[in-house]
Amino acid sequence: MRKFFKRLWPNRGSRWRTTAVVLTASIVGLGFFLMKEGEVVSYLSDNPQACVNCHVMTPVYNSWMHSSHREWVSCNGCHVPQDNVFNAYYFKAMDGLYHASIFTARAEPEVIFMREGSQEVVQNNCVRCHVQQVTQRKYDGFIENHRQNRTDRQCWSCHKEVPHGRIHGMSTIKYNIAPLPTNQEELVIPSWLQQEMESE
Amino acid sequence: NRKSEAKYQYVPQVDIGENEVRNEVWGENYPKEYQSWLQTSESSFASYQGGSAMRDMLEEDPRLVVLFAGYGFSKDYNQGRGHYYAIEDIHNTLRTGGPKGPGDGPMPATCWTCKSPDVPRLMDEKGIDEFYSGKWADKGPEVVNSIGCADCHDPKSMKLRITRPALVEAFDAMGKDINKATHQEMRSLVCAQCHVEYYFNKKIPGKEGVPYLVFPWKNGMTVEAMETYYDDLEFTDWTHKISRAPMLKAQHPGYETYLTGVHADRGVSCADCHMPYKSEGGQKFTDHHLQSPLNNIANSCQVCHRQEAKKLMTNVYERQQKATENRLKLEDLLVKAHVEAGKAWDLGATEEQMKAILNDIRHAQWRWDYAAASHGASFHSPVETARVIGGGLNIAQEARVKLVRLLAELGFNQPVPMPDIATKEKAQEFIGLDMEKLVQEKEEFKKTLLPKWLKEAKAREDAMDSKEVSMLDQ
């Protein structure tokens, strides 16, 4: 990643320098545009809809929506460190930047994988909530082998369904109809009914 | 922008109109949902008390015939089955009788409300009051598509939407705005358009005489709140033929009872269990085969519960059986109370003497029905269901204690002999129904009027074209 940007950056004094300045300016401008376009402010929240700003996130949104965890934890609860506030926003910013650049470059793969860093974060988050269930001796009778498995393996190597289901990939959910933030139409009733209701 | 791409990753085949009633047209754009919707036509699964198989409730339990004496449900009452059959079943039921043409038959047009996407279309075209007006037979040629896409979806965005005014009005009456519902709530509210207790209010100021569909939720949705609502209105569905009690019919308060259960409390929606995700060839979509989740435990319950399917099934059956046990006791008491009240009339009881008794019978049977007709409730909310039945048992017996005292006063101090209602036929004979005539009329209707309706509808729909989406539109 760093290499990639280094190569892109023009050497001091090169003819490209001026062009680069102009380019930088436009990139910043574009950045603001992208920020608006990407509803960046919404990323500061824990609202999972922030993540569906990108269509590539709709399969994971939808699978989460249909998972046992929907009522308990949304994206950030698993994918962002929850140990302290600073860490959380830092991780989110880095993650967000990464996603945004890949997305803008249209380089998203058909099947997305968590990077190693993310995996650690997620594993820690599973443990954060389930620590008692997976560590207490007294639950050994209730759930076998958890104490060992906690350290040796990733939770989702067994709990494959949690929370995105067994099948992954961009087209695993055919009609990615998620409540897009761009689609903020508020009525849940057809217009004829709305008129009728108003006329009363 | 790129975000909207998501919405149209698929290639729409047709442009679906605002009032597109033909499910197969929607199906061209959404074949998987449509294919699974078609499966609601399956009718082979039977569970302990539910499933999609045809089950004649009156045959399974002839006591119901006595409970409903003087009312349509004593003629014919089946367990609900798949959405695919909504139209067919309302054609076939003896409750709608054998109309000979417009203006004829026992039922109002309002009966169509929960059976078809033709309903929102007609309401849009004619107005709501006009839709509710007239006889069931008047709109026969207009309502022909079974419950489908347009009932729950906005054709443009495919977002869930509420198409039935009664639900919107009921929210209004409770001081709530249905447009504030969350996405997750909508996944239950679309069902709450139909799977709810209702009545026909013919006395709405300005709409007098129109059997307007109303959900009686103004005071709340508990069995007591709705009872007070009806008592305050002095509303009565029918007068019982034997006891002459002013009865209430509870129709499937599924949503109301579901709300009192632990699943609703934890944010689990109807669609989570009855329309879970399904995988086909590596793709996931919402299974539109709405059915008993017991026929689909792996995709529904097991998303959240790791227990074996058999165990989960047992959990459901256990709760249903416990509810049934006391519900049947209550049923027995109600049959006795009706018959005993009939005896009291025979012996010359006065209105004055009967008043409190009949009111008890009304309230007890209302509780029984609230628990019985909300078909899923013994699982959706077993504790509330048991509470309601317990209340009913108490009131039914209260009626009987009073009845015994009255009968003694009238000179009859012994158990009142009970009729033989061992079978549906015997029970129907006991309450004086001429079943042969009813069946005969229905047959006549199916031979003469019904084919006309269907022909007329076909002609109308054939004339509607589906707009293929041109490449340019995309």
Add this chain to the structure above:
Amino acid sequence: NRKSEAKYQYVPQVDIGENEVRNEVWGENYPKEYQSWLQTSESSFASYQGGSAMRDMLEEDPRLVVLFAGYGFSKDYNQGRGHYYAIEDIHNTLRTGGPKGPGDGPMPATCWTCKSPDVPRLMDEKGIDEFYSGKWADKGPEVVNSIGCADCHDPKSMKLRITRPALVEAFDAMGKDINKATHQEMRSLVCAQCHVEYYFNKKIPGKEGVPYLVFPWKNGMTVEAMETYYDDLEFTDWTHKISRAPMLKAQHPGYETYLTGVHADRGVSCADCHMPYKSEGGQKFTDHHLQSPLNNIANSCQVCHRQEAKKLMTNVYERQQKATENRLKLEDLLVKAHVEAGKAWDLGATEEQMKAILNDIRHAQWRWDYAAASHGASFHSPVETARVIGGGLNIAQEARVKLVRLLAELGFNQPVPMPDIATKEKAQEFIGLDMEKLVQEKEEFKKTLLPKWLKEAKAREDAMDSKEVSMLDQ
């Protein structure tokens, strides 16, 4: 090896003897468990229907006085509180009367069985039959330590163990071997030694006259199975003073009802909720402050449920309130039935005429008690509790229907006037209890006999030495 290291991480201070009854001696080796055990002496928490605070059940609900007329529970009945108080409470209750010395008083020795670790010691020393024989007062000086370590633990390995023969015998009767219990089951079975329905069987062949403690589980643990068991034996706890019905007392069928709930179904044990882990200074141990989990939601419920504490508390209260609602209705009916039956006797009813009625009263109150006395059951198993109450409502009213008919026959055809039982005092007066005398006798006992018992016990225990563990033993 490393495994035994784990076991003996702590340095045992004393060598605990097989029959060590003094909790403080165990406490030297296990200070954290002991300290938390001591907390069962706290008595300030009150929840909607439970908690550790002293609650006079008869004052909270004077109807109970009438239900128990002719039986000890009409004199005095408190909500159970912490294990710390088991001895104090059995000394204080008016039910045990004011014995003047050995051989005196209304209660048998068997009453001690569930109150103290002195019990297994005595059974070991004297034999089981001998322990159960004689009067409660006979063993007063012997039983002084409140429920503690030796009741549940093996002193060598600290493994859980069953020390009460009744539980072992009940397993035998069901054809089960308690030694096959899993570790997780043991975490409930130690409680099932005491939190269960029981009766005193004086007719065991070979032990005639000994009020032998028996759990009536041979046919099963449901309310019906135990009822059949008692009916078959023609067993009666007492004859009701007003109705003369042959009554059954249900004592805290906590374990039996728990087993029918979803938590038991999912393998959750009593200890999971009532003895969760606790952390202190980085060390985890089992919290021996047995109490209402509602005073400790974070460590109990929230291990498995991530809802807010308030929500979980509401869940519990809701279930309890729904059970209470119908339980109170049933209570009302039972009071009426007893009084109406009394009236019938007054009017000259015959045994023959009353028989079926009294049997109904017996069965209805048995159901009420099964639901009421199993204090946690309205949460442990809300659906089963509701089912049981529903059954009771039906039977109680059946009795009343028959009573009304009989009363009419005896010439009394109107509602029977009910007594004023607005307070505990009024109710006790109504059933003819001489409370002053009872209180007086108890005071006398506490002033004279009780101090002697305690002195005698102290002398005995002071003579017992605790063996300090020498370094060599380790």
